[in-house]
Ligand code: GLU
């Protein structure tokens with residue numbers, strides 16, 4: 001039996017997604033835990049791209065993966081664009097390696113050619129089921145005679161390469177789930193290489209883990225059933241001199257559940273990483289939330305950076321129970337992160353969203369930056385995501401010809417509002433000091449005292465006229481930022497039926 005790595009050995013972990021579709025949060029949670037474990041132990045975080053399935057993999061998805069990890073700040077020590085001693089790190093660039101290993105496995109008797117067609121396999125599976133047997137591959141081609149092989153070859157069949165599973169149970173001490181055993185009958189011989197020569201995940205993944213000297217495999221629980229196969233393959237790889245004889249430790253991270261107690265699926269909108277980025281979740285917040293899916297700080301602390309996580313990250317604190325993905329909680333944590341930013345930093349984070357909506361140019365003017373620095377703290381308190389800043393700040397940035405009162409709130413500016421707006425306009429026109437307090441005081445005197453209006457009744461039409469909406473950042477501060485002439489012009493427009 002191969003030895004398991006000891007803690008004294010330098011940790012090498014890997015994140016090895018397949019570039020299909022858009023990155024999703026479950027995959028990022030796996031990346032984060034591996035990253036944190038590597039950083040905590042002073043080990044190496046390897047990023048490998050498992051792109052041997054040319055029908056499903058895409059360059060677009062590959063780029064999205066790299067871009068996402070960079071956006072999140074999950075830096076890798078070896079991998080694409082970074083290089084490393086054990087490269088290349090894209091499996092599509094390693095095909096000769098797999099061909100060679102497959103040949104050695106076959107020569108050594110650890111794998112054999114299987115000529116069964118998929119129809120034949122299906123038929124036998126059905127038969128096994130109907131007879132109450134476990135419906136895995138039945139070993140039919142394990143020991144074909146020379147004549148049988150020739151007959152199949154003459155028929156023009158392309159054989160797959162199958163791994164010969166040892167006929168015994170497999171057990172390992174899972175880093176998260178403790179002792180796990182798979183009975184031999186549940187791990188049938190499996191396909192390593194397709195008939196067309198394409199090597200498959202069950203081969204390439206452990207081969208690269210061995211060649212890249214991976215010490216700990218931390219991955220989702222959905223891969224649990226491939227672990228006994230991989231342990232068996234590792235033993236064969238040691239026998240043919242591909243691995244150094246050590247088998248990595250395995251730890252299976254708990255499922256992430258979505259709504260209705262189903263596993264969160266790639267198709268659920270809240271699983272798309274892109275959605276968070278486009279909506280304006282901070283990468284810090286998203287990682288913070290994902291860290292809580294199956295791990296905890298231990299002292300009920302739920303607000304922390306990935307660096308703080310890495311500082312204390314141990315596998316003992318990884319929970320084996322399924323974690324529930326809660327978008328509300330994720331959003332609340334994002335709000336906390338937004339509030340933790342210094343105003344200048346918040347402005348920098350908001351700017352891309354304003355640019356995307358054509359509210360400021362790239363880069364914004366000095367005057368716009370000044371406006372944003374004053375305005376950002378005003379909305380910081382109630383922001384849940386950065387894209388909300390667009391609606392909240394538009395009225396401060398729009399040129400006169402693009403400013404419009406929100407359709408839904410236009411009713412507030414009907415005829416009955418006219419006296420209030422007119423009174424406000426005349427007192428503001430006379431105001432010598434255009435400052436928040438002075439504006440507030442003048443309007444209070446003119447409207448609340450002068451017209452005997454309740455503050456809410458007095459200020460709502462004013463707010464809609466000036467900001468374009470019934471709900472806005474604080475009114476008098478906003479008026480100071482906008483300046484006197486803009487405010488008077490907006491009041492004129494509102495009084496004029498605007
Ligand atoms: N490429 C595999 C996947 O994305 C990696 C699984 C593993 O970590 O072993 O599911």
Ligand code: ZN
Nearest residue numbers: 114115116141
């Ligand atoms: Zn067969």
